[in-house]
Structure formats: C-alpha cells, structure tokens
Amino acid sequence: MQVAPSETVALNSYSPELRQQLFQYVLQLADTSLILGHRLSEWCGHGPILEQDLAMANIALDLLGETRSLYQYAAELEGQDRTEDDLAFLRLAVEYKNPLLVEQPNGDFGDTVARQFLFDNFHYHFLLQLKASPDERLAAIAEKAVKEAAYHLKWSSEWMIRLGDGTEESRQRLDKALGNLWRYSGELTTPTAAEKALQATGIIPDYAGLLPKMEAHLNHVFQEATLPVPQGVFMMTGGKEGRHTEHLGYILAELQYMQRTYPGMRW
C-alpha cells in the first residue's frame, strides 16, 4: 500500500500485515521514550543543581507521556486487549526495540547531556516529519511530542555548548562522553528492514530526509561547543531488533519488578 502524503488513513483501513508491522514499529518508538525517560528519572534528587533536577524530571515526564500515547496506540493496533502496562511491564529484553543509545547508563552529567543531545537531535527532526504522517494517530502523537522535543533539544544543545565551551574539565568530560556514545548515534537513522518496509508505504518518514537538518544543527552545536565532530567511528546497531547491550536487563528488572511480583493487579 502506498499512501500519498496528503491523505490520512485510520487504523481500520490497514491490512492485518500492515497493522502488525505498524504495531511493532510503534512499540519501538514507545520503548525508546520509556527507556530514556527511565534513565533520566534516575537523576531525580541527584542533579548538579536544583534547576537541572527539575529540567531532567520534566524531560523524563514528557517522554513518559509520549510513551503512554504510543503504547496505547500499539495496544489498539495489536487488538489483543493488552494495555500500556502489559506492553511496558511484561515484555522481555529481547522483545524491547529501543535503540542502544537510550539504554546507556547516565554516567556523569556530561554523559547524560551527550546522550540526550544525540537523541533529541534525532527525535525533534524525526517528529517534525512524523507530524505529516498519513497515519492520523501517529501524526497527532507527533504533533504533541514535537513541542516537547523542541524544548528538550534546546536544553541539551545549550548544555553541550556550556560544557564544551566551559572549563577545561567540562570539555574533557564531554569529549569523553562523546567518545563513548557516538557509536550508538548511527542506529537512530539506520533503518531496519521493518522500518524500510514502513518507509516504503509513506507512513513513517525516510530517515535519509532528516539527515541534512540533523547534521546542520549538530555542526552548529559542536562549533559553538568548540568540539570536533567525531569521524570514522564504527556504528553499533541491534537495539531496534531486540539485540541490546547488557544494560537493558537491569533496567527492566527494576522497571518491571512490581508487575512481575504482583501480576494482574490494579494500582
């Protein structure tokens, strides 16, 4: 099925195969926001200054809100009476489809800022495009989330610049963080086979189209931050197909503990 950009389609017009594909994809988006939000929420009460504790909790909360809209849509696409909580709390690490970047540990504030910037730069530009999706629900979710993502990108860009062009120590720390995290940035814009299939239908944006704007913003931020853009780094992939780093298992052990211990209850 090829959908022209001006048309909108509703859930019930999808073929069962497309529904299944889209279900998997929406899960991937939801997992991504959930895991990154989880990481940011670990900062709660431990930030470098109260204002930044607030900012990180705020971003985590936005991401969690996006997560819930996406899981709710995924559950409808699947049509098997699973809830947002079933999807979040009762799936295994290998069933989680978030890219590797967002499951990386918080490290120090520089690691968190670098991770956030690399993600926000993708997320914001991606949502701008997704807003125009012929899929009404995805378009509506993107419409809301992109406003938040713009704020996140502003926050992480500003901190990249402050840390890069701050003190010698902050610059070194940020540089080290980028040295660790850069290899996970490519996965964000590398489509899996499943994503390629959906891109071909026109329902989700082609990541190649995002690259110029992402690059332009990244170059601008790196220049202001007086940092060189890393070159020739081997890019790790796998998360979007359920092959994760060892960090994810621990996140899920914590995240899912209550639902696993007390299955099937209302909270």
Add this chain to the structure above:
Amino acid sequence: METVEINLEEQFQARIDADVRIEPKDWMPDAYRKTLIRQISQHAHSELVGMLPEGNWITRAPSLKRKSILLSKVQDEAGHGLYLYSAAETLGASRDQMLADLHSGKAKYSSIFNYPTLSWADMGTVGWLVDGAAILNQVPLCRTSYGPYARAMVRVCKEESFHQRQGFEIMQTLCEGAPEQKAMAQEALNRWWWPTLMMFGPKDADSPNTEQSMKWRIKRFTNDELRQKFVDMMVPQAEFLGLTVPDPALQWNETKQGYDFGDVNWEEFWNVVKGNGMCNKDRLGARIKAHEEGAWVREAALAHAKKRAERAETQAA
C-alpha cells in the same frame, strides 16, 4: 539610639498585630529575620531532601500512570524548593550558604524524610499522611506575617493538596485491591503513622521557638494543636480505607470532640533529629554527593557565561 530601637520594635509589633504583611525592605527585628531564615530554609531543604524517599520508587512504580504522577510530584517538590529558597533569599540569606548549612548538618530538614520507603504503599502513605501533615502545617503559613513566605506557601499548598489526594487514591486502590495489596497498605501505615505525628515538632512544653513565633505571627497554631487536628482528620480517613491506626490508646473523646491518642516516642524523635534515624546519613550523603559531583557542571556554566559576556563586550566595543 535605644529609644529609636524600642520604637521600631513597637511599630513592628503593631503592624504584626494589625495583620499587616512584612515585606523584604521593611525594618524587622534581627531575631525575626533569623528565625524566618531558619524556618524557610529548613522548609526548602525539606523539599529538596524529600525528593529522595519518593524518587526512590520512580523507576519501580507499578504502572505508567502512577509513574507519571510520581515524577510530576517530585518535579513539583523541586519547584517548591526553588520558591522557598527565593523567599529566604529576600531576607538576605544566600542559597550557597543555606546549602552549605544543610550539608554541614547545621541546618535541619523535616525528620520524616529520614525514614526509608520500603514498599510501593509507602508512596501512598507519604502522599496521604506526610503531605496531609505538611498541608496542616502549611495552610496557616499562607497567612504568616512575612509576605514572601506567605505567597510562596499559597502556591505550594495548591500543589500539595493535589499530591495528598493522589496519595489517598493510591491507598484507596490498594485497599480495594487484592489481600496482598491491602496488607501492603496496612504495613505502610504501621510504619509511617508515628513518624508523621512527629512532623508537628516537639510538645508545646518542649518547643522553645513557639511563643515568640506565635507573637510574631510566623506561626498561627502550636505544635500540639496541629497534631490534634491531624489525628482528628486522619482517623476517619483510615477507617474509611478499612485500615487500623497503630495506636491502642486511640479513642474518641466526646467531651473534647476529638481523639485521645497515645504518646509519641520522643526518644526516637530526638534521635532522628540528631542524625540517628534510619536514613539520615544516606539522605545527607546523597545531597552532598550530588552537590560535589555537580561542582564541575556549575563551574562550567559560570565559565561559559563569563566567556559569552566577554565576547559580547568585545563585539560591542
């Protein structure tokens, strides 16, 4: 000189008695200023440290909805901390100094946050009981004599009431749920009941600041008055939930139209206040660690701001 001083004091007290708000630029007795800095900064510190026991459960909240609510609550608490530090700053205190006093142990924070959160039901109990106690303490502070503090409390109380309702709703869901959930709620109430009663501070007879604070209308009710109100308010709520208050001496007193209740364990209270509660070391340790490990971030932000300002100056020249 002495005559002038006396007149200022008298005028100040006359304004207080007439319920006129004191503002930052007004003359005020040194002791009034000091008492307020102590009280407001300790209040701010409590918001800051109070993020930790609840923050402890964000990553483990049992549903996405509960997780959102909890996150947003902790975010509100950070905001309350900011309002309160700003209010204290209008009295000439600096946030750096207030934080240094917190870290050195010179300044206190609410004793309640030295208790650990051991189960999900603690999120309900903390919201229901602890925020409930905080509201009883704070609502009268919306009319406290110092304007910036009173105004901060108006904003804080609005959000706090919302948190308290959420906490009660968690308890209600647990109590209407499976037997394990109900047991979890009861167990949490057993652990938090007495520590919450301690939040109102020592008995009036042992509360050295009360009399002066009442005279200056910083405080509007005594510790014991508020504690009594709290018990009278909470016992029916516990009954509604089908929970038992862990106090064998608790009994309705028809004559005073209030509950009689057992004695708070003051030895435990003073131990916690002096730093020997379950979590005192961990809570303070976490705050100090965050502050120390964040030093390079704050320095970077300052260094960058300075560079920017210099560049702007060069450009302008």
